[in-house]
Amino acid sequence: MSIQVIAFDADDTLWVNEPFFREAEEKFSSLLEDFMPSHAIMKELYHTEISNLKLYGYGIKGFMLSMIETALRVSDKKIPISLIEKIIGIGQEMLEKPVDLLPGVEEVLQKLNGDYRMVLATKGDLVDQERKLKKSGLEQYFHHIEIMSEKRVDDFAKLIQHLDVAPEKFVMLGNSLKSDILPVLELGGHAIHIPFHITWAHEEIQHEVSHERFNSVENITQAADLIRKM
Amino acid sequence: MSIQVIAFDADDTLWVNEPFFREAEEKFSSLLEDFMPSHAIMKELYHTEISNLKLYGYGIKGFMLSMIETALRVSDKKIPISLIEKIIGIGQEMLEKPVDLLPGVEEVLQKLNGDYRMVLATKGDLVDQERKLKKSGLEQYFHHIEIMSEKRVDDFAKLIQHLDVAPEKFVMLGNSLKSDILPVLELGGHAIHIPFHITWAHEEIQHEVSHERFNSVENITQAADLIRKM
Known part of the structure; x- marks a missing residue:
C-alpha cells in the first residue's frame, strides 16, 4: 500500500x-433590484469580495461585510437602513445552515478508517469550519484537522512536513483544481479531483490538468477505490 | 531543566x-451620541458581541458586524446610512494597524530560543492572527502556531497531546486568567500570569488564583527568569 495519508478538502x-x-x-x-440588474450586482459583489480577500480572508463573516459594502456602493448610499438588517440576516442564516453531507461520504470514511491516516485540510474561517465539522459528525474519522487561511504550495508544504509523511505517500482529494490539486502535485x-457542479469564480482555472x-x-x-489501487 | 515547552498567548x-x-x-x-450616552452604547455593544460570540467567534470581523447590529438597534434604525460606512471604516482601520510588540518580548524570545520548544497559542480569527504574527517578525521563534477558536480545558488538552509533552513540563504565559491560566492548571x-493594564470584560474572573x-x-x-529556575 503506497498511500499513507489521505487529506480531504471539506466544502463541496x-x-x-x-x-x-x-x-x-x-x-x-x-x-x-431597484438599483441594478441582478447579474451586475453579482459582479459588483464579486469585485468587493476579491478586493477584501486579503483583509478578511475566506468565510461567511467577510462575505457579510462585503455584501454590506457592495449595497452601499451600488445604491450610492440610497438604500433604506432596514436593508442592512436584511443583509445581516442573510449571513446569519448561512451560519446556521445544517450540514448536508455529499453522497457516499460517511461510508467512504468508515471503510478507509484504520487503513489510512485521514486528515481534513480546509480553507476558511476557523469558527465556521469547526462548527460545520461538529455538525457533520465526521470529526472522529480525522487524525488531524488543518484549517488553513490559504491553500498555496508552502501551506501544503508545512502540512506535509507536520504530518511527517513523504509526499509520494500523500494524496489530496478536493473539488478545486487551483487549491486542492495543483499545489499538491507541485x-x-x-x-484526485472530484468536481462539484458549482465552483466559485475565484477557484476556477483556465487550463486542463494532466x-x-x-x-x-x-x-x-x-x-x-482508486486510492486502494495506488 | 524541568520545562520543555513554553506556550505564549499573543494578544496583550x-x-x-x-x-x-x-x-x-x-x-x-x-x-x-445623538441616540444614547457613550457608556450605554458600550454596554449595548458588549451585549451584542457576547450574544454573537458563538456565531462569529473572536476577532475584528465579528466585532464589525456586532457594531453594525448595535447601531441599528440603539437608533431604532434611524441612523443615516453613511454611518454604516464609517463603522466599516473603523473595523478596516483596526485590521490594518501595525503590530506593537510589548517591552522585552523580542529579547526574551531570542534568549529562550534553542533552550525550549516555544509555541504560540492564541485565540481569535485565523487571517487576523496570521497577519499580526507575520507583521510582528516573531514567527521564526515558534516551533508551532496554534490559532484556537476557544481556550478551554479540552482545547489545551488537544494542544498538549499534539505537542507530545508531559503537562508538568509545559508552561503557558498569558494575560487572561480565564483563558490562559485556569485551563492549563487544571x-x-x-x-504564569502577566497582567495587562486593560482586560476585556468577557475575560475577567471574579476570584483570586492561588x-x-x-x-x-x-x-x-x-x-x-522564573522559567529558567523551574
Missing part, C-alpha cells in the same frame, strides 16, 4: 457549501 | 491588542 467535497453562497447572492441581489504528492500523479473521478466512492 | 502578551478595541469602541459610541501544567503551579509576574522578562 465532504459537504455542500457553494450552493448556499449562490442562494445568498440571489437573495442579496433581489434586495437591490510538491510531489498525489491529487499529470502522472493526477486523477479526476466523479465521486468520493470512486476516489476511495 | 506579545503585542498590544485590547487598547485598539477600546479606541474603536470610543469612535463607535461617538458616532451614536490539566497539570504550569501557568495554586502551586501558578505565578504572577509584572512582565515577560520576569516570566523568562
Whole structure:
C-alpha cells in the first residue's frame, strides 16, 4: 500500500457549501433590484469580495461585510437602513445552515478508517469550519484537522512536513483544481479531483490538468477505490 | 531543566491588542451620541458581541458586524446610512494597524530560543492572527502556531497531546486568567500570569488564583527568569 495519508478538502467535497453562497447572492441581489440588474450586482459583489480577500480572508463573516459594502456602493448610499438588517440576516442564516453531507461520504470514511491516516485540510474561517465539522459528525474519522487561511504550495508544504509523511505517500482529494490539486502535485504528492457542479469564480482555472500523479473521478466512492489501487 | 515547552498567548502578551478595541469602541459610541450616552452604547455593544460570540467567534470581523447590529438597534434604525460606512471604516482601520510588540518580548524570545520548544497559542480569527504574527517578525521563534477558536480545558488538552509533552513540563504565559491560566492548571501544567493594564470584560474572573503551579509576574522578562529556575 503506497498511500499513507489521505487529506480531504471539506466544502463541496465532504459537504455542500457553494450552493448556499449562490442562494445568498440571489437573495442579496433581489434586495437591490431597484438599483441594478441582478447579474451586475453579482459582479459588483464579486469585485468587493476579491478586493477584501486579503483583509478578511475566506468565510461567511467577510462575505457579510462585503455584501454590506457592495449595497452601499451600488445604491450610492440610497438604500433604506432596514436593508442592512436584511443583509445581516442573510449571513446569519448561512451560519446556521445544517450540514448536508455529499453522497457516499460517511461510508467512504468508515471503510478507509484504520487503513489510512485521514486528515481534513480546509480553507476558511476557523469558527465556521469547526462548527460545520461538529455538525457533520465526521470529526472522529480525522487524525488531524488543518484549517488553513490559504491553500498555496508552502501551506501544503508545512502540512506535509507536520504530518511527517513523504509526499509520494500523500494524496489530496478536493473539488478545486487551483487549491486542492495543483499545489499538491507541485510538491510531489498525489491529487484526485472530484468536481462539484458549482465552483466559485475565484477557484476556477483556465487550463486542463494532466499529470502522472493526477486523477479526476466523479465521486468520493470512486476516489476511495482508486486510492486502494495506488 | 524541568520545562520543555513554553506556550505564549499573543494578544496583550506579545503585542498590544485590547487598547485598539477600546479606541474603536470610543469612535463607535461617538458616532451614536445623538441616540444614547457613550457608556450605554458600550454596554449595548458588549451585549451584542457576547450574544454573537458563538456565531462569529473572536476577532475584528465579528466585532464589525456586532457594531453594525448595535447601531441599528440603539437608533431604532434611524441612523443615516453613511454611518454604516464609517463603522466599516473603523473595523478596516483596526485590521490594518501595525503590530506593537510589548517591552522585552523580542529579547526574551531570542534568549529562550534553542533552550525550549516555544509555541504560540492564541485565540481569535485565523487571517487576523496570521497577519499580526507575520507583521510582528516573531514567527521564526515558534516551533508551532496554534490559532484556537476557544481556550478551554479540552482545547489545551488537544494542544498538549499534539505537542507530545508531559503537562508538568509545559508552561503557558498569558494575560487572561480565564483563558490562559485556569485551563492549563487544571490539566497539570504550569501557568504564569502577566497582567495587562486593560482586560476585556468577557475575560475577567471574579476570584483570586492561588495554586502551586501558578505565578504572577509584572512582565515577560520576569516570566523568562522564573522559567529558567523551574
